Amino acid sequence: MRTKTALLLSIAALATFASGVAAKADVSLNGGGSSFDLPAFTKWFQAYRSVDPSVSFNYQPNGSGFGQASMLNQTVDFGASDFTMDDAKLAKSTNGPILQLPIVAGAVVISYNLPGNPKLKLDGDTIANIYLGNITKWNDSRIAALNPGVDLPDLDIVTVHRSDTSGTSYIFSDYLSSVSQEWASKVGRSGSPMWPNGLGGKANAGVAGQVKQLPGAVGYIELAYAVENRLPYATLKNHDGDYVEATPAAVSAALATATIPDDFRFTMVNAPGAKSYPIAGVSWILLYQNQKDSVKGAAIVKFAKWIVTAGQKISPELEYAPLPDNVQQRILAAIDTIKY
Template identity: 50%
Template sequence: MAKRSMRRIWLAVLLAGALVLTACGGGSSGGQGQDQGGQAAAGTDQGGSSSGSSSQTVVLNGAGATFPYPLYSKWFDEYHKLRPDVQINYQSIGSGGGKQQITAKTVDFGASDGPMSDEELAKVQGELLHIPTVMGAVVLTYNLPGVESGLKLTPEAIAGIYLGKIKKWNDPAIASVNPGVNLPDADIVVVRRSDGSGTTNIFTQYLSAVSSEWKNQVGAGTSVDWPTGIGAKGNEGVATQVQKLKNSIGYVELAYAIENNMPYALVKNRAGNFVEPSIETVTAAAAGAAANMPADFRIFIVDQPGENAYPISGFTWLLVYKDQTDCTKGKALVEFLQWALTEGESYAADLLYAPLPDNVKQMALDAVKTITCNGQPILQ
């Protein structure tokens, strides 16, 4: 518990600092390059330099996933200390927005927790690389008076709740695996994402894997036609709504539940064990995928076998063009990616993300080496 408390303090300080930077429009993790709608600032495109920046400063603008935002914020700050000549601005607008912005080339990199589909990639002008960064857990966080921790949920119960079929907290599907827990005869308030979201993609990929009814009726993706629930924007928005609404449940990345001092459920995995989300259990979920990683890194790791595998786990990716058109920016981006995949990985565990398996990290570094500028290798 002491270790978790220290992580909560660290996360609170980090996210508070990041929000201050964003609000001020400066700092290496703010959204200076974009407005609240996710549009790039005037004078900035994927291949150009940022208007208003000095000739000594390279400004990289990115947008996308909220899932890894606590870690990316830390990365951008630490890298700016190491390289004051490189400023990285990031807008946490959701994976859907990140895909849209990188496809439109209004940012220098996108970020997503769900890989782009073949259909999405067909709309991209140029070859887009998925660079995996870390792995994380999507957790079911809840606001249930009298149940401060230890709630257990089965795949059937989770799917039933989000299908709108399990409506009460004391439903037998929940009560039967929580003996001795005082579950109220109260309506379940379901909270889900309203924006295009990689976190949603991971969660709905999981639901599709464990429930044929969900797969056939709803399916998986960054956005789905939800059968029920109150929508909220971003992991931050879902966490806030669950914290505010009594008898509610929502899905967020683990760091947001920890940062808000909110409980999260143990989920029954394929082996039949109720598993707590953690670095170790996410790593266990990735073990099989790491051994069979596709060359383009587009893979989900939900509902994996293994005694200790947490079933709602996923990779998160940075989306970058293989051929850059601005060589100064391209070089800065490649150098940052190399740092992130080596030194940057050391920050992951303290922020409750699982570092990449060694073989996946090496594959990612090899992919970064293939990035060019106007057809010429950036790294000599």
């Protein structure tokens, strides 16, 4: 785990990396959006230097909503989001079609801060009731029933959620909507849900930081952030009733069950299969199909193709699941429609 943790660079390190190579680069690509895949982008940017040292990158991990808005406002060269734009939002683009292409799949884990940090098991109904405010103590009988023999403290639960519009929030609320009728009717699925209670943190790093600092806290974060911050996370009961640890293999099992349409807009939460992790999702890179700058356009196409192929070999090192070969080929075909 230490080896994998060492591969995860901080946001500050990413900014330093981007500015440090910009002076030597011929093309500078500016991106923004998802923090879910920031560890992947950070490593990809670093590795891509050996592929094409003429390209530098600057990426602002301000959330999926930021990535979508920045694409519509044409303030970035590429965006990233963990939930896709619908037709109404895509119609607002004044720069032609925006492609939404999967680049990485990962797990959203339920991390917590308890004395001794015991390994817990949780199911969807219990998680929903925690975030609805129906379960307020860690030694609640419903949590205890899932964790026989675990000494649960008489400690208030502090729920932590994202304060920004977030694809991680969409994945999480999509999952809760699929397992809890009460959540679906009262809150629903959204990148910025109306949270019934709790504290907000900006980006995955902000939620992880809150959980790490607050005794009794619980939060949902992308797996790499739990590993980086050495936070415990629960083993979750999946669609088939099996308890599954969050691993790249378990995310791959969930992804294998997904039906992926031609426009690549799909979700994969609560997937069937004994080995499927239940809170799994995909992040999409957002690209203009009609590039205004031919030099930047060529660089973006080359980089996007590298991400989808060679870049996928790096994904498991960072706790992500690589895209299957057949999906890679479909994405490459879509990238080939970009004009520059």
